Amino acid sequence: MQNARTTLDQSGNELVDLAASRLAWNCLEQEFWFHYTDRAAARAIAGTRTYRVSERHPKAPGLYVTPLQPGSCSCAELLNALFDGTRDIERTQAVVVLADGPLPLTRTDASAWCHRAPAGTELDLSEHLVGWAAKEDGKWLHSPTLYIP
Amino acid sequence: MTDDSRLPALQITIEGPRLRADREGYFIDDEYVQGFADRHDLKLPDRQLIARWCQSFTPDVLTSEQRRLLERSEARLSTATQQLRDAAIENAERDMPLAADVGLYGRLAADEVRKVREPWIVLGEHPPRDYPLSAAELAELTGATTKQIRSWEESGLLPAYWIAERRHFFSAAAVHAFALRKLDRNEIRGARRVLSSDPEDPIPELVAAAVERSRYTATPARLTMLIAAKALAGPSALGSKRPPRRAISPGHSMSPRPVARFDTFCMTHVPADWSRLATRRSGMNLGPHVSVRDTPQEAFHTWSVQAQCPGTVLVTARDIETLAKRR
Numbered sequence: 001m002q003n004a005r006t007t008l009d010q011s012g013n014e015l016v017d018l019a020a021s022r023l024a025w026n027c028l029e030q031e032f033w034f035h036y037t038d039r040a041a042a043r044a045i046a047g048t049r050t051y052r053v054s055e056r057h058p059k060a061p062g063l064y065v066t067p068l069q070p071g072s073c074s075c076a077e078l079l080n081a082l083f084d085g086t087r088d089i090e091r092t093q094a095v096v097v098l099a100d101g102p103l104p105l106t107r108t109d110a111s112a113w114c115h116r117a118p119a120g121t122e123l124d125l126s127e128h129l130v131g132w133a134a135k136e137d138g139k140w141l142h143s144p145t146l147y148i149p
Numbered sequence: 150m151t152d153d154s155r156l157p158a159l160q161i162t163i164e165g166p167r168l169r170a171d172r173e174g175y176f177i178d179d180e181y182v183q184g185f186a187d188r189h190d191l192k193l194p195d196r197q198l199i200a201r202w203c204q205s206f207t208p209d210v211l212t213s214e215q216r217r218l219l220e221r222s223e224a225r226l227s228t229a230t231q232q233l234r235d236a237a238i239e240n241a242e243r244d245m246p247l248a249a250d251v252g253l254y255g256r257l258a259a260d261e262v263r264k265v266r267e268p269w270i271v272l273g274e275h276p277p278r279d280y281p282l283s284a285a286e287l288a289e290l291t292g293a294t295t296k297q298i299r300s301w302e303e304s305g306l307l308p309a310y311w312i313a314e315r316r317h318f319f320s321a322a323a324v325h326a327f328a329l330r331k332l333d334r335n336e337i338r339g340a341r342r343v344l345s346s347d348p349e350d351p352i353p354e355l356v357a358a359a360v361e362r363s364r365y366t367a368t369p370a371r372l373t374m375l376i377a378a379k380a381l382a383g384p385s386a387l388g389s390k391r392p393p394r395r396a397i398s399p400g401h402s403m404s405p406r407p408v409a410r411f412d413t414f415c416m417t418h419v420p421a422d423w424s425r426l427a428t429r430r431s432g433m434n435l436g437p438h439v440s441v442r443d444t445p446q447e448a449f450h451t452w453s454v455q456a457q458c459p460g461t462v463l464v465t466a467r468d469i470e471t472l473a474k475r476r
Contacts, residue, residue, distance in 0.1 A: 014179075024170030032170070039266075040280040040319055041241035044234040047161040048226055052235050056242040088249035090320060091241060093266065099172055122231075126198060127205050130170040136267065145167045149181045 015134060015141035024097075024130070025069055027148045031100040032130075033065035033113065036082060039134045042094035045125070046132040046143070051096075055119040060108065062116040063123055070095050070133050070140045081111040094134040097146060101128050156315045158281040161233050165195040172206050175199065187215050194224040229313045233281065236310035236317060240280075244308045244321030253328045264290055265323045281310070281317035291326040301329055306337070 025032045037045070045051050053061050066082055073081070075092045083091060103125075105113040117123060131146035166175040166182070174183040177191075185203035187196060200215035226234075248254045257265065264270065269277035271290050278286065284302070288295040301307045302316060307325050309316045329337060 028171060037238070038241040038245065038320060041237040043163065043279070044161045044237035046167075047163040048230060048234045050226065050234065052231075052238055054238055054242045056246075083246075088246040088254065090245050090249075090254075090266065097170070099168075099170060126168070126201065130168050130172065143167070144179075144181075145169050145176045148171060 014144060015132075015136075016144055016147070017139065017141050018147055020071075022147045023142065024146050024148055031067065032069075033067060033098040033100065033105070034069065035063060035065045035096040035098065036078060036092055037094055037096065038090045039094040042096050042132045042134060045096045046129060049124070049126040049129050051123045051125055053117045053119050053121045053123065060114060060116065061119040061121075062114040063103075064108070064112055064114050065098060065105065066111050066113065068111055070135075070142075081109070092135075095132065096129060097131045097133065098125065098128040099130045103128055155285055156283060158283045158286070158315070158317050159229055159233055159313055160281070161230060161237075165192070166199055168202060172202075175202065184210070186210075187212060187218070193218075193221075197221065197223055232310065232312040233317070236281065236312065237319060239310075240308070240319035240321050244319065245324070248321050248324045253324050256331075257324065257327055261327045265320050265327070268323070280319045282319075282323075284316050284318070287318045287322060287326060290323055291330060293326055293330055297329075298326065301326065301337075 020026060035042075035045070035051075051063050053063065055061065057064075064082070068078065068081065075089050078092045079089065103115050105115055108114045115123070131143040133140050133142040133146065135141075166177045168175055169181065174181060174185070176182070185199050185207055187199065187203075189196075191199070196215075197218050200211070200218045203211050203215055204219060245254070254262075267277075268282065268286075268290050269279060272278035272282070272286055282290065284298045285295050287293075288298045291298075293301075298307065298318075299316075302309045302318075302322075306329060307318070307322045309318050309322060311317070
């Protein structure tokens with residue numbers, strides 16, 4: 001495996017910086033969905049392979065995802081597209097990557113889809129979650145699972 | 150209150166096999182494995198996980214032993230792990246957006262933003278120290294003392310999550326701590342004071358004290374922002390065991406003056422961001438007594454918090470300014 005730059009989180013798990021051409025969404029035909037969040041939440045979701053639906057969207061709770069790939073648009077564009085223009089830029093600093101599958105999604109906005117579930121529901125993502133990524137020094141690093149060896 | 154300052158914060162570890170993006174195999178111990186064949190060298194939960202993937206993605210090669218594995222009950226996440234995950238999600242989806250919406254995040258200097266985002270640049274990079282942090286680590290990150298961190302958390306000024314009998318701080322707490330460090334002692338005492346008011350009817354007290362203090366401080370927005378952030382956020386629901394709020398003692402120097410007797414208030418000097426926030430949260434029920442509604446008024450970026458009590462009086466921003474001039 002090409003090892004241009006690696007970083008270890010405190011759990012000893014690597015996020016790696018490799019050629020974008022080897023990223024799954026640039027190599028495979030299948031569709032990938034991205035749940036943008038901050039680094040700690042992305043790692044927690046990846047570590048447990050579960051997501052607990054929060055009460056952040058009381059009228060339409062669920063797991064919100066987008067097909068917008070990391071690095072495909074600026075933080076400001078992401079905030080406007082996904083988070084109703086909030087200035088919480090930290091929520092664009094990491095992403096959980098889900099492979100397309102039987103998780104039913106409903107389109108809620110031009111770039112946003114949602115798997116609806118009641119607040120408090122624990123979603124099992126073990127058959128969908130294929131990796132996570134986080135931004136460091138302005139550069140996206142990815143979990144090794146996202147690269148096609 | 151337990152002195153947990155030196156106890157390390159719990160962490161979620163990413164262990165075992167991880168599904169590859171092509172879903173034709175998994176990744177474990179720096180190795181790409183093709184297929185989902187059973188492996189006796191792995192722990193039972195990991196073998197069950199691989200069997201599940203095999204059943205879903207390559208059902209034709211699912212062995213009878215893997216079928217037996219699937220029939221056994223799967224190991225569940227520990228309570229602490231669940232709470233850590235929930236706290237991380239709540240921090241990302243509630244605490245940090247709130248800190249940004251009320252302007253706390255926007256007040257951070259560039260180096261503070263970097264520290265919030267990459268705490269390991271202060272706390273150590275080998276391996277990188279990331280959230281959640283203990284009280285001692287948050288103190289080291291923000292330049293506060295451990296005693297201050299504990300005191301602020303116990304007063305409800307810092308969002309924290311109590312998990313396994315110790316405090317766990319995430320990025321929103323770092324934002325709040327940086328903001329609190331810029332307040333003087335009186336401002337912090339004021340914030341602490343209003344946050345320890347009667348839990349049955351906290352909002353009028355919070356707003357009254359904020360308005361009151363904004364009259365004679367040079368930086369009115371800071372305190373009002375902190376207080377409103379807390380008022381909107383409410384108590385941390387997950388893994389949180391905050392100390393009970395104390396009742397207001399009569400005659401305290403920070404007791405609200407007459408304006409506190411109104412049940413309904415508007416705040417002046419509120420940034421435009423708050424108006425947008427109020428609009429987005431229009432009609433959101435914050436508790437048994439309080440709801441937020443957007444009340445656009447010309448010439449003011451005004452945000453109204455109206456108590457749902459009979460006979461209350463709506464005091465507008467203009468009213469408060471008039472009151473202030475009469476004094």
